[in-house]
Amino acid sequence: MIKICVVGATGRMGRTVISEAVKRNFEIVGAVASPSNRGLGKTLRELGICDLDVPLYGPSKLREALERADVYLSFTTPEAEAANIPEAANMGKRIVMGTTGFAEDQLNKLKLLVSSRVPAVFASNFSLGVNFLFKMLRQLAYLPSEYEISIVEAHHSQKRDAPSGTALAMAKIVSAARGYSQIVRGRERSALRAHGELEVLSVRAGGIPGIHEVIVAGPYDMISIKHMAFSRNAFALGALRAVEWIMKQDQPGIYSMEDVLGDFES
Ligand SMILES: NC(=O)c1ccc[n+]([C@@H]2O[C@H](COP(=O)([O-])OP(=O)(O)OC[C@H]3O[C@@H](n4cnc5c(N)ncnc54)[C@H](OP(=O)(O)O)[C@@H]3O)[C@@H](O)[C@H]2O)c1
Known part of the structure; x- marks a missing residue:
């Protein structure tokens, strides 16, 4: 043992x-x-x-x-x-x-x-699911440049760090795949998205063990990949x-x- x-x-x-x-x-x-x-x-x-x-x-x-x-x-x-x-x-x-x-x-x-x-x-x-998702994110390098990517994570309200370590690990992979040079953690009023920006947004609510969603949006369609830990x-x-x-x-x-x-x- x-x-x-x-x-x-x-x-x-x-x-x-x-x-x-x-x-x-x-x-x-x-x-x-x-x-x-x-x-x-x-x-x-x-x-x-x-x-x-x-x-x-x-x-x-x-x-x-x-x-x-x-x-x-x-x-x-x-x-x-x-x-x-x-x-x-x-x-x-x-x-x-x-x-x-x-x-x-x-x-x-x-x-x-x-x-x-x-x-x-x-x-x-x-979690096995998130680590599989890390592998999938590397494939984003092959998508045309008009697609923009955002990461949204949600956790319980007692969590001390934001964005989550997982969201930051995802951001690193996505930035390498897509050439993003800056992370934006929130927007107010009319803050337009600029070229080279990756959005990483955090939600803290109740007892959520962990949700990470990667939004891949082009002008006419989008893909959403979501990992949700049940416990x-x-x-x-x-x-x-x-x-x-x-x-x-x-x-x-x-x-x-x-x-x-x-x-x-x-
Ligand atoms: N890698 C992953 O898959 C994963 C998944 C979930 C969470 N996390 C991370 O794991 C960490 C803990 O999360 P949690 O939700 O379990 O937090 P938590 O409920 O606040 O537990 C923290 C633990 O650390 C102990 N602790 C604090 N200071 C210490 C010290 N000096 N020496 C030894 N133990 C000490 C606390 O003891 P007391 O009870 O005495 O305060 C408590 O047992 C966070 O950073 C979180 O983001 C990672």
Whole structure:
């Protein structure tokens, strides 16, 4: 059984990952939450998270939580990752990280540090559907230039970052395929769309786990490609797939879900 330490264990994603992991071939050996969490020192069973007597630790006891783990699996905040990931990498633990909202230089710093030490998967979206959509978006390079593209994403109102990490990853692919040089995040009054602009719009409402729509509009017709996660289990299952995959990697480096999923053939 693969032994995992879940960092962000009390969060929306952490709880979902734990509930999926215990049904499958994984052993939860460590659980970490924020330093201010009131449940620190209690077990996951006492906290009603799952039926395991694994204690919940704060990040100051990360080393202890990770001791028996094969993989550090996390969904937290960029600030938490900046402190926790270097410690996990220094312990030689494989890493699967789904946190989004990093500043570019913050993420680059982490990648540089991790890439020479351990194998790691960093992914802004672990769902199989979104990763298939990433592949489809590359085909937009072949559409005539009169087609314009916009990305609209919607998430629950507790989400901290906007646009979502997934929308930004889509924007990067679309910009490379279509030659867009600027991202516009909203329009007011009579702001006309200019050549070279890619629209990326965000909606925050209720409990939406995640919707991403790519609108491809020409003068006389349009295509709309939409991915909708029914629940957070879509991300949790992809993250666990990444955990299984990273266990087979010997070379340190930063890998993506594209590496994990290969050509979608298996
Ligand atoms: N890659 C994907 O597929 C994917 C999918 C969904 C979400 N996400 C991303 O995952 C991240 C978490 O999302 P969420 O909805 O689960 O957020 P959330 O419900 O706010 O959970 C955040 C978790 O991080 C913990 N935490 C905060 N500071 C910490 C620290 N210093 N050390 C250890 N743990 C710490 C929190 O502990 P407390 O409970 O004590 O505060 C909580 O358990 C976000 O960046 C989100 O965008 C990614």
